[in-house]
Amino acid sequence: DADVTQTPRNRITKTGKRIMLECSQTKGHDRMYWYRQDPGLGLQLIYYSFDVKDINKGEISDGYSVSRQAQAKFSLSLESAIPNQTALYFCATREPGTGGYSNQPQHFGDGTRLSIL
Amino acid sequence: AQTVTQSQPEMSVQEAETVTLSCTYDTSESDYYLFWYKQPPSRQMILVIRQEAYKQQNATENRFSVNFQKAAKSFSLKISDSQLGDAAMYFCAYRSTVTQGGSEKLVFGKGTKLTVNP
Numbered sequence: 001d002a003d004v005t006q007t008p009r010n011r012i013t014k015t016g017k018r019i020m021l022e023c024s025q026t027k028g029h030d031r032m033y034w035y036r037q038d039p040g041l042g043l044q045l046i047y048y049s050f051d052v053k054d055i056n057k058g059e060i061s062d063g064y065s066v067s068r069q070a071q072a073k074f075s076l077s078l079e080s081a082i083p084n085q086t087a088l089y090f091c092a093t094r095e096p097g098t099g100g101y102s103n104q105p106q107h108f109g110d111g112t113r114l115s116i117l
Numbered sequence: 118a119q120t121v122t123q124s125q126p127e128m129s130v131q132e133a134e135t136v137t138l139s140c141t142y143d144t145s146e147s148d149y150y151l152f153w154y155k156q157p158p159s160r161q162m163i164l165v166i167r168q169e170a171y172k173q174q175n176a177t178e179n180r181f182s183v184n185f186q187k188a189a190k191s192f193s194l195k196i197s198d199s200q201l202g203d204a205a206m207y208f209c210a211y212r213s214t215v216t217q218g219g220s221e222k223l224v225f226g227k228g229t230k231l232t233v234n235p
Contacts, residue, residue: 111161
């Protein structure tokens, strides 16, 4: 079973619709992230969360919102989808590391391909 | 702000040969982490290797190794004995050690597409 599960895997929707992408993890990590991948641009951070009560904006948070319903679940919402939000979305998790060092890598889900018409 | 540059949009290698993918980065920080991620056509993001900047020894993971040149801010990935399954997009990524504000994020390069020819 996958440690980081994203649903749906693919989604096609229309402009103006509200969309929710879900992420759940079985790794027990406290840190969770949402990234967006556009062709030729690598991945960009949308939001991240250190725990249920600690949510932070990333570099491209406009037009998005998140909810950390539990340690294992982190959802990304597009309140009113627009075509330039068409992209591949990744959820990731990370454990904080030990001894003051955050050297643990991020572990990614398989992504949600979102197309907005 | 930190930036990561992968100057080779595409590379190709013959099966069983060795290939090196380039990555340079720009930062004013003295301590940080560097990663290589692999993204095959299945679109998963898979960690290949990581390097802590405070370690002088280059990281190795089986057929994968890095050449970390801190002064030159260079972090290249060498793949030895290339296999067909190595064909993928490879992303270089940087992360600060200070987990405050935006420094928690991974900063990615734009990727290098590696083709492995039989």
